[in-house]
Amino acid sequence: MLNFLRKKENVKKIMWALAILIIPAFVLWGSGSSRDSRRMPKYAGEIFGKEVSFREFEAQFLASRNDAFLRYGQNLNQIAQYLDFDSQTWERLILLYEADKQNIKVSDQEVVSVIRTIGLFQRDGRFHQATYNTVLDYAFGTSPREFEEQIRDTIAIAKLREKVTAEVSLSDEEIERQYKKENEKAKAEYIFVDPAEFSEQIHPAYEELQEYYQNNKDEFQKPEQASVKYVGLLIDQAKELFPAQVDEEEIIAYYQENPDEFLKEEGETTEEDEDILEEEAQTQSEEAETSEETETVEEIDAAEEIELPEEAQLEEVAELQSEAEDDPKPTDEQKEQIKEKLSAQKSLEALEDKMWGVIDQMAEAPEAFEEIAKNNGLEVKESGFFGPQDLIPGIGLSYEFLNTAFSLDLGQISDVINTAKGYFIMKIKEKKAAHVPALEEIKEEVEKAVVEQKSRELAKEKAQELSRQLNELMQDKSLDFQKAAEKLGLELKETAEFSRSSYITGLGRSPELADSIFSLKPGEVSSSLEAPSGFCILRLQEIIPVDEKVFVEEKEGFAQGILATKKNEFFGVWRENLIQKAELKDNIAKIRSGATP
16 A cells, blocks of 8 residues: 555545545535625534534545545545445434434444554554554545544444344244255256347338437437547556666665565575564564553554564564575575566656656646647547547556546646556547437437347247247147147257356346246246347256255355345345434535525
8 A cells, every 4th residue: 555655646646536525525614705604504404403514514524535445445536426425424424323322332442443454554464553644644634533533433333233233133944045046056948039030021111210219319328428639658668768777786675675575485494493483473463462452542643663573573584594694695586586676667667757747847838738748759649539438549448547538628638647558648639428419320220229129029929929839739748848849840949057146048147037937847838938138938847956965064154144135234224214214404415506595
């Protein structure tokens, strides 16, 4: 995480993402100065008849934002537009109100314990104070005290959930029934009617195309599109464009600072050495556990950097090796490996710095995009129009590039965009809003849709007729499903074993189709059934029951999973009822929409 945060573009990405999330909220708190104060609500809203101040809303808004960052990390800016932080904030306030009402408390030690388990704050698997401070400062923009209180509230909500769902349980019958539903399998033979067989005979008139187009416009909606000019340097070009030298001192320094990379190559330690290391690690582990039992939140703030057992082990190994070797040095092979690695890192850093230098110039003169690019030896390329999920010529599928393109306005220049292929800077050339093209523009597309629809209708009619004919033939007890199909000249196919949730050979994946098949008795023939790829008539050959021995072995773990699901569902219903009881009056939504009285 620290390496991620040290990169300038990553810090900027995080800060811009968080700014996008938080600035609208701050605008609310300060908007009273630019509006008639008599028209502005004096509080954020009401829950359970209690006024919620803007300050209270702001605090939980920040907590919701920080919780999202803990969940999604550097991907937050990619999905932020899909997260409704206002609703999450109100839900959080409502749940905290109920937690307080139910006298749910969270101790300092509980807060400490949770913070210590958060991966962002760890180094080599242990909580690390410097990392904690850096992440809070750079990524969250939050003080330790504020963050710890946010964690306290989050724990309180978790405790409330545990309390509400404590009585939710599973019977043995429920466990067995659900296990059977998820794990039993079936086999069937079937007759398939393929809609594609009818497409050649369908020739829709223009009037039919018009009717379909008018009734199904949403189907032809084109997403927002953007066209950009961009420049970039590829990672593969780094060594060629920015060759880097690595001297002997750098190699030795790297070797000494990263002994864990070379310990296996240095040879094995003796059993006595290993006993010393194990004893030392155990002692430090016990000391750490004792420390964790007594430490408070305040002590986290004041704590010095924690010395990790792993580092102590490495230092001990280094000392033991030094006793055998006065001055350990890397081998020639190791030197070459280190030299190549450091050289590649330096070249890539130089390439990245080059792009940041270019963006600094463009920030001062955005109108001179092409000229600045040319002066820096960069070729300006144009993407043509692309949508939010499209491949970009020369770049490929890059969500970083796409998300940036659709977050900027016409004429804006991006920051440096770090993609899997390299580093890019773009300028928005043109944008098209989401729209439905005129019929003439997409006539072929509409015609294809009409043909597919009519083909499926004909296939359905054909399957229903075949089902009727098969049933008539099978009235003769001497004709089973297979013989009746042969008499009608129909090809009989067979599935592999499948479960309710798996793909069915030749038919596709469909819970509805699977449920229909599993409702049959072995040997029973279905009516016409719809499948993702067409229509079918099938005979259930057999149901393969679950392995009772395997069920006994997996029962406990399986039960935990479905119990968690059942609790989630129960809590979801309970939470929605609580939100209804809160009778939320949301002034934030009114302010955002400009609908204040």
